[in-house]
Amino acid sequence: MSDVPAQPAQPRAARPPRPRRGATPWVIGIVLAAITVWAARGVQIDIPAIWQNFSNASGTLMQLFQPDYGFFPQTLSAIEETLMMAVIATAIGSLGSVPLAFLASRATNPSRALLAAIRFLNNVIRAVPDLLYAAVFVAVVGTGALSGVLALFFFNIGILVKLVSESLDGLDRGPQEAALAAGGTWFAADRVSMLPSVAPSFASQVLYTFEVNIRASTVIGLVGAGGLGVLIDNVRTFYHYHYLSLIILEILVLVLVVETASSMLRKQLAR
Amino acid sequence: MTDRRPGTAGDPQIVFDGVGVTYPNGYRGLSDISLTIPAGQMVGVVGLSGAGKSTFVRTINGLVTATEGSLTVNGRDVTTARGKQLRAVRSDIGMVFQGFNLTGRTTVLNNVLMGRLYSAPWWRTLLGAWKSDDVELAMDALTRVEIVQKAYTRASELSGGQQQRVGIARALAQQPSIILADEPVASLDPPTSHVVMEHLRRINGELGVTVITNLHFLDLARKYSDRLLGLRGGHVVFDGTGADADETVFESIYGRSLTGEDVLDATPNLETS
Numbered sequence: 001m002s003d004v005p006a007q008p009a010q011p012r013a014a015r016p017p018r019p020r021r022g023a024t025p026w027v028i029g030i031v032l033a034a035i036t037v038w039a040a041r042g043v044q045i046d047i048p049a050i051w052q053n054f055s056n057a058s059g060t061l062m063q064l065f066q067p068d069y070g071f072f073p074q075t076l077s078a079i080e081e082t083l084m085m086a087v088i089a090t091a092i093g094s095l096g097s098v099p100l101a102f103l104a105s106r107a108t109n110p111s112r113a114l115l116a117a118i119r120f121l122n123n124v125i126r127a128v129p130d131l132l133y134a135a136v137f138v139a140v141v142g143t144g145a146l147s148g149v150l151a152l153f154f155f156n157i158g159i160l161v162k163l164v165s166e167s168l169d170g171l172d173r174g175p176q177e178a179a180l181a182a183g184g185t186w187f188a189a190d191r192v193s194m195l196p197s198v199a200p201s202f203a204s205q206v207l208y209t210f211e212v213n214i215r216a217s218t219v220i221g222l223v224g225a226g227g228l229g230v231l232i233d234n235v236r237t238f239y240h241y242h243y244l245s246l247i248i249l250e251i252l253v254l255v256l257v258v259e260t261a262s263s264m265l266r267k268q269l270a271r
Numbered sequence: 272m273t274d275r276r277p278g279t280a281g282d283p284q285i286v287f288d289g290v291g292v293t294y295p296n297g298y299r300g301l302s303d304i305s306l307t308i309p310a311g312q313m314v315g316v317v318g319l320s321g322a323g324k325s326t327f328v329r330t331i332n333g334l335v336t337a338t339e340g341s342l343t344v345n346g347r348d349v350t351t352a353r354g355k356q357l358r359a360v361r362s363d364i365g366m367v368f369q370g371f372n373l374t375g376r377t378t379v380l381n382n383v384l385m386g387r388l389y390s391a392p393w394w395r396t397l398l399g400a401w402k403s404d405d406v407e408l409a410m411d412a413l414t415r416v417e418i419v420q421k422a423y424t425r426a427s428e429l430s431g432g433q434q435q436r437v438g439i440a441r442a443l444a445q446q447p448s449i450i451l452a453d454e455p456v457a458s459l460d461p462p463t464s465h466v467v468m469e470h471l472r473r474i475n476g477e478l479g480v481t482v483i484t485n486l487h488f489l490d491l492a493r494k495y496s497d498r499l500l501g502l503r504g505g506h507v508v509f510d511g512t513g514a515d516a517d518e519t520v521f522e523s524i525y526g527r528s529l530t531g532e533d534v535l536d537a538t539p540n541l542e543t544s
Binding site: 174175177178179180181182183184185187188189191192193196197199200 | 332334358359360361362363364365366368370371372373374375376377381382384385386387388389391393396397438441442445
């Protein structure tokens with residue numbers, strides 16, 4: 001016998017009963033699987049056919065792995081146009097988004113009716129995909145960079161108003177209360193307290209928007225809205241896969257460079 | 272800084288007449304408050320958390336709207352004031368907050384200039400193009416709380432005590448006749464608390480500004496008030512001088528007897544004193 005008194009046995013009845021998990025996870029899993037199978041049958045995904053086509057297209061694939069670097073000088077103006085479209089669209093989009101973001105945040109807009117109206121408007125703006133904007137503006141103002149910039153502008157308003165108003169919602173409202181208590185209007189209080197506080201996250205979201213614009217402006221050219229996309233559409237039509245693979249490589253490098261630079265800048269902003 | 276102050280010391284300035292506050296969620300913040308605060312008085316408000324101290328001071332500048340009774344400040348009805356009228360009432364009342372409520376990402380000077388918002392036109396506010404008179408007022412206010420050398424420093428770089436002095440300067444820049452201080456020292460250590468309270472007392476003494484301060488600690492409230500208001504459950508249960516506030520009074524406010532936790536300087540604090 002040791003001198004430490006033996007621990008009295010804990011009565012098992014004191015433990016809580018193990019909670020029952022139920023069949024819910026199984027039901028959810030089966031339903032999701034069923035929906036997926038239904039969808040695959042609906043669009044006629046045929047695995048053997050994929051393999052068949054894959055072998056047929058091996059020549060094309062080989063071309064895609066051999067970019068024609070000699071084509072590079074002819075892509076420069078399209079790259080330039082893509083960058084310019086992204087810069088202009090980001091600039092006007094971010095300027096336009098500031099007043100709308102303040103009207104779309106519960107923290108900065110005391111009028112519930114106006115808030116609901118602005119939020120609804122922005123949901124409509126966001127519901128339209130960038131490619132569709134591009135197609136519409138190509139129809140309205142013709143092919144070229146202008147329709148691309150207009151498409152990206154609406155796309156940016158949609159993103160920025162949502163992200164910035166959410167940042168505003170999360171801010172400390174003490175300084176705003178102080179400005180209101182000093183006899184300032186809501187406009188004045190938001191300007192002197194909420195605007196400086198939201199500035200870093202706004203700048204960070206503008207950089208993010210610029211990244212997205214670079215990527216988007218390569219795609220919207222497919223419907224004629226300027227930039228690299230137009231070039232992609234041209235070379236694809238004539239089956240110049242050596243050229244196409246060079247353009248894809250260029251987009252990859254461009255996006256990587258812009259993303260790296262932007263994430264470095266955003267780290268600085270977060271300080 | 273005394274030109275705008277209506278009335279002379281001792282005139283009734285803040286008049287509560289049957290004031291009650293019921294919040295939208297049904298919570299009863301204040302009940303049947305009737306009292307008069309004369310111009311130039313230094314008032315300390317004590318009570319447990321939830322007793323209604325914060326609601327009490329916030330009804331005075333309309334940050335909380337009184338739902339019953341009437342409340343006048345310098346002859347103007349606060350309970351019915353809206354828009355421009357309400358902002359006019361507020362411009363005459365400075366406010367100092369527990370959490371300082373400074374915009375950390377901008378300069379001390381810009382924070383103090385927030386006290387000039389009422390008189391500034393919207394485009395000046397938008398551009399941050401303050402009138403030189405307003406900048407002078409802000410600098411004077413910073414000088415008064417002995418922190419003018421930090422005017423161009425970011426507010427977030429200051430210590431808590433320094434930030435609260437900036438908060439007081441912001442209130443002073445309004446050239447107010449009243450300053451409300453809602454737990455101004457609750458986030459500060461004891462020596463810094465005394466510095467902040469001394470500044471408020473000096474503003475009261477030298478400028479004749481009425482100062483109403485919510486305080487958690489009874490000894491601070493006694494030391495820095497001409498008049499002590501005790502709140503409990505939204506009612507005023509004590510209204511007298513610090514000297515009148517004995518053990519019985521204390522029990523009526525706090526519902527128990529005094530302990531070391533109710534006074535700031537009860538325990539020696541070797542690190543800070």
